[in-house]
Each structure stands twice: as C-alpha cells, then as structure tokens.
Amino acid sequence: MSDKILKELTLKIWRQQNAKAKGGFETYKIRDVSGGTSFLEMLDILNEQLVSENKEPVAFDHDCREGICGMCSLFINGRAHGPDDEVTTCQLHMRRFRDGETITVEPWRSGAFPVIKDLIVDRKAFEKILQAGGYVSVTTGGVPDGNAIPVANEKAEEAMDAAACIGCGACVATCKNSSAMLFVSAKVSQLALLPQGKVEAARRARAMVATMDELGFGNCTNTGACESECPKKISVEHIARLNREYLKAKLQE
C-alpha cells in the first residue's frame, strides 16, 4: 500500500465567518500529501498548518469518516463530494488528485441550506420534511412478531436500496432547482415498498411533499443530476414511485 506523494497542492477554500458575514475564497498551499490520505485528513493537515501560523482553521462538517453518517459535505472542483462516483467526501482519497493541482472547495450552495460558517451549512430543512411523516406510526411495544408478515426478498432489497440514503444533501446542492425530490422519494419509496409502511403511504407522501414545498425547495424537472451525484446511488426511479404515491393521495382527497 505505498502511495504516491503529492508534492504541492493549491487549495481555494470558501471562508465565511458566520451566517451573516460576506464570504470569499482564500488560497492556501499544502505540501507533501500522501495519496493514501483522505480528503478530510488533507484538510486536517491544512488546519494544523493554520493553527501553527496562529490563524483560524477551516470549519467543515464531518463525523464518522466512513461514508455513513452523512455529516460531511463539500463541493470539490464543482462536484458534490468530489470527482469520484458513489463516494462521500470523507472517503475520497488524495491519490485521486494530480501533483500541482488547484482544488476548489465550497459549501453546499442552496437557499434551503444556509451557510453557518466556512464550509458548514444548516440542513434542518431535511429534518422538518422527515418530521412531517417519514416514519411508520408505531409505538414501542404491542407489535406483531417479526416473522408474522413475510416480505418478498426483492421488495426488501429494493426498500433497502432506498433506505441507504444518508441525508447528506448532495442531491439538493447539485440540482439547479434545489429540489429535494430524491431525498424525499427515498424515504417515501422505502416505506411504501414494505407492508408495514404501506398503510400510511398516501398520507406520508402528501405530508412530506407539502412540507418540502413550504420550505422553499425547488421543483423537480427530471434532470437526473441528483442521482449521478448521490454517494449512495439512490435511483430516480424512487421519484417516479413518489409521484405515483402522491397522485394516489390526491385522488383520495
């Protein structure tokens, strides 16, 4: 596992003191980064450098660093989660970049996700959409045995595909309309596919879509950009299912 060494990189990073301040790009140089270093570890190195110069480090969101918590974000060279497909920023590695390259790093840009500081944005809007109905209304206890209702293997697998969404927001950040349809459809689809969630499927679709609209996310015009930038490969087919569920709900009204 010996990796190449990137002797010098130029980083253009968005800096913004707080939500109200006006932000702008700052340029930094960083040297001798091993290809086996992850992108966020590269930012750690930069931050150590900044601290040693008594400057304030770059603030960015991250936690698990294994591609599952959905906390990391970043637009890297104009792409959500960077140049690789099916990878979150925390799993991107520096071997993907060339020595001498200039790398531009920005926060998610969407009216629905205001910047809090530097590269950190506020994704509370996603929370509100899920609170509107992204669950099965069961209370702890008093549920049937786990094997009482068989679920066809393919349905369970398809539900799992949708359930893999990590709530990162790359779909919204990538979409020119700032639409949250892929995110919303993943949850609606997962639950509509399973007998446990089917009961409230129509109500759920209606409530989640209404909340999404209220929060100022844009309309979906089927560009498909969301799917290609989604680190978990959530398919736009789920948007089709959401549209069907939504229509059903409207017809029931």
Next chain:
Amino acid sequence: MNKLNAKIPEGSLGEKWSNHKAHIGVVSPANKRKLDVIVVGTGLAGGSAAASLAELGYNVLSFCYQDSPRRAHSIAAQGGINAAKNYQNDNDSVYRLFYETIKGGDYRAREANVYRLAEVSGAIIDQCVAQGVPFARDYGGLLDNRSFGGALVSRTFYARGQTGQQLLLGCYGALNRQIKNGGVKVYSRHEVLDIVVIDGKARGVIARDLVTGKIERFGAHAVVLATGGYGNVFFLSTNAMGCNVSAAWQAYKRGAFFGNPCFVQIHPTCIPVHGDQQSKLTLMSESLRNDGRVWVPKKKEDAEKLQAGTLAPNDIPDAERDFYLERRYPAFGNLVPRDVASRAAKERCDAGFGVNNTGKAVFLDFKYAIDRLGEETIRKRYGNLFQMYEKITAVNPYKNPMMIYPAIHYSMGGLWVDYNLMTTIPGLYAIGECNFSDHGANRLGASALMQGLADGYFILPYTIGDYLAKEIQTPRVKTDAPEFEEAENRVTGRLRALYDIKGTKSPDHFHKHLGHVMWDHVGMARDAAGLKEALRAIEELKKEFYRDLRVTGDFTAMNNELEKAGRVADFFELASLMTRDALERAESCGGHFRLESVTEEGEARRDDDLFRFVAAWEYKGEEAEPALHKEALAYENIQIAQRSYK
C-alpha cells in the same frame, strides 16, 4: 455506607424482570405530562429512549452534538444485531444467548442484567420490523440470520452491511414522530458539558450551543446519559471523530461511579494504519471472518519480502501459509471472539511475521471462499464492504487478500449503574455504550445494538417510572437555582482556562500523543511496569497540555478547536483512571490482558478468587486519589469456567 447497591430483584433468574416490573412505581398519564426528562444522545440507546418516553407522555429534551439526531455513531454499525428468536431452529434460547454473553464477557458481567437483555432481545426485532427496517430476508420472505464470533448458533439479524444505519433510522423515525407531536424537543449541535445536581438529585445539564458558543442551562426531573463510548481516548479508533467522554466524565466528577474503565475492546478486523496523518480507523465487519481465512507467512523471510514489496501474497503457496487461528483454536477457528483474534494477530506481528510495509497487518483471504462459493455469492454477502476496502486502500479484495489489523473499537467500561440503569447519583441514568453494564470484560459481536435498543425501548421506560413516580410533586425545575449558576460558571471557567493558555500546539497534537501512550501501554497487552510508565507519561503530557495548548478562533462563536480542547482535557483525566484500573486488575480477562497473568501456553489467565468483581471508581477531588469500590459478582446460574475456544 457502601453506595454500591445493584438492586437486583429477588426470585429466580427467569422471574426477576417480570417480578420487578410488577412491583415498581408507575406514573399516571396526567402526571407524566408534568414531568421533564433530559436524554443526552440520540444513538440507538438515547434515540429509542427519547421516543419511547415521549410516547408514554413525558416531556423529553434530547441532545446531540451532530447537526441531526440521525448521525449518532450507531449509524456506523455494520454487522448486525443479536436476538434469541430461534428462527433457525438451531436450539437458540434466552438462556443460550445469556450464557454466551456472560461467557464471551469472560465472567465479569452481572447475571441479572444480562439475562434481562436476552429476554427482551426478541421484542427488539419485532419493533424494528414494524418500523419498516429493511432487514435481510430469505426467499420465503422471512427474516434471515448470520452467525457471528463467539456464538454457536445463527442469531444475528442484519440489513446488508448497514444494520446500525437502518436500526438508527427506524428509531429516528419514531423520534421524528414525537418531535412532530410535541413530545420531544431536540437540541442538535449542542454539547452537554456538566450535570447539575440539586439536593443530591440530578436536575439538569449545562450545554454549549456549538453554533453560537453560548453556554446554556436546562432543567428536568431526571437526566439520562446515552453518550456512547470513549474509545477516542486512544485518538485512533473506529469511533467517529466527535465521540467523547465529556458528559459521562463530568457525571463522574459530580458523584457517579465509573465502572471497569480499563475494559475496552480491540477489534481484530480493521484496515491497517497507513501513516501518521491518519485521523481514524475503518472497521471491516467481523462478519467477514465467516468466509475469510486469516493467515501470515510461515517463514519470516517471506514476511520480510512482503514488507519490502518484493513478494506478492498470491505467490505464497498454501503450504507456506500459517492459518494461525485455525491452528491454535481448532473448534472456533477464524470465529474466535474478538479479543482472542486481536491478540493472536499482535503475537504474530510482534514475532516478525506481520505483513504490509509496516509489518503491522495480517491477511484475511477470500480466495478459498470464492473457490468454494463463487465470486457472485461473496459479492452478494460482502459487496459493499469489499468496495469500501478498495476505495480506501486501492487494492481489489476479490483478487488479493485483504490486510487487517486490530484497532480500538468499543468500551465495555462506563458509568456504573444498578439494575434500574441508574448511576450512583439519584435521578441520573446511563444507557447504551456509556454504561458498564452488560458486556463484562469483552463484548460479543452484534450485542451492542441489542443492548442500546433493549435499554432505550424496553428497560429504561419502565425503570425510570419507578423514580419519577416519587417526583410527581416536584414542580418544573427552574434554572435560576444557585446550583445551575455554579455549574455554568464551572463550565465557562474550564473552557476559559483552556482558551486563555495561548500556547503553541493544537488540541489534536496532544490528543495524538495521548493516543500513542495509551496504545503502547494500555492497549492489547499490559503489564505493571508499562502501566506505571503510562501514568507518568499521561501526567507529564497533561502538564504540557495546560502549559502549551493553543485554541484559535473566538470564544463565543462556533469554534471546533475549543470543542476539541474540552474533549481532550477530559480524555486526559479518563486516561489516568483507565490506567489505574488496569494496574489494579492484575489478572487477564476479556479485552484486558496482563502479561503477568497467562497460562503456560500463553493464553489469558483469569483470577476469579481475587478479581471476580466490578471495579467502581469514586471521584474524590482534583488532588485526591479516586476510591475503588468493589461489586462482587455472583454466578448462581452458570458454571463459571476458564474461557476456552480450542
């Protein structure tokens, strides 16, 4: 007076929990509405507790340091969750799960708690299925199971390699439903930094709003800590970057005893360290050991060539490979428990047979399983794990053996709790990984998810009622009491002191050094001399930390460096206590391996005459030594034996 009363109910093992439930207090619906409960943490333990308590009618205030409850580190669990359903008809039962958990924990867990855990395990699966968790299913549409280390039956339920994620999202759904109904208010991006105790009872917390930097007060009738594990004291671990001990540590300083701090688990299958810029270690699910065979070269010169990069692993013929787990432990082979597998890897590497350019790795080879089952089957079982491995290492594990090495993974130790999950501070509870309760000296795979959800869905909501039933006369807790003032000043003072040092080195710098000391001396193998050296080194480093720390940025604003500094300060203190505890326990048991306590064959030797107890440490003040209290462990339902996986 000895404060250590485990409050284990009377009756036979199988009757304890039902008897207890039948006799404890219950709060009426009208009174529940008047009672506030703070739940710190939104992982499987805290999330399930907060949702269930709100469903019952309590007002819940829920806290997490991430931007959303859904991101708690439970999300990262891959392998699965155990439950004694016996769906496979392989003779599983509540007793067997109980027995294997006690044995796996090397006879250092409490019988009554573990039995209850096994009893409620089945209901967890039912609950998660009802929430829409997409568990793996067989072609008949029924739930599938896999086997896991340390168990003789197949009782692990899973959702691809993302079981923790799916369970947590199920629980987060339940939480969202309560947020919408007004039963839960979530404070995300808030870090709890102290516990407020009034007249001997937990009555609130002090938290820092991580966005504004403001220190805030929150009052309640009871406080529940569900803040996860403290593996990050080692800096490198499989924990998330923000995992910390701060809330639990301050609870300790306010009077909650800390149980078995030296018991941490080292997971055998992690991706090896690549260099000194590394920030965390990535786990490769233990389920891989079902089909992967662990080996190193038989000949040292082959290992040296592999390290130098002049020989490829696939060029070593089978006869020259040492499948050391199968050799040493024929009965369990590659499926021995984690501690045994980890130490065996370290033993080979220390002896010079390790691979990778560092010599600190062993192979986990799927060639044999692929020959037997075909690549497609392996892809189906582990596809996403293989992909993750390749992303990180740029090596294709279908064609080459994986390289793995042990890493810090889980903390069995934690806040001491009684049978009701209450700490030694009345009204303060601890659930999930942050308590010490169910895993003894070693946790079996797929049992932490089970414990977190058992505590949060099915145990705490009952036991806390017993306490709250006596609190119905207590009015809403006002946060202008002098105790809140004092606690807030303490927090501000602590952070100010760090901020004002204005030295030259970052919090990460000290954290990494602390991690090295801990890994070298308080890691996989420990002895008295090394532990004493660790105590000295920790003290020295801590002095330097308080002399030379640099925290940049503003004090009252978002400031990641200040957050880190606070966490590292608490890790320093925890590190001393862990080391002290490890020194005190001069036996080998579970994850705690003392070089002085081994059999003639070099296996761990437990000492039940001297050490069959839970070590519960009491804080005695900044300058004083902590006091050790011992909770003796009685085994009335299990024949206690030296653990053997031969």
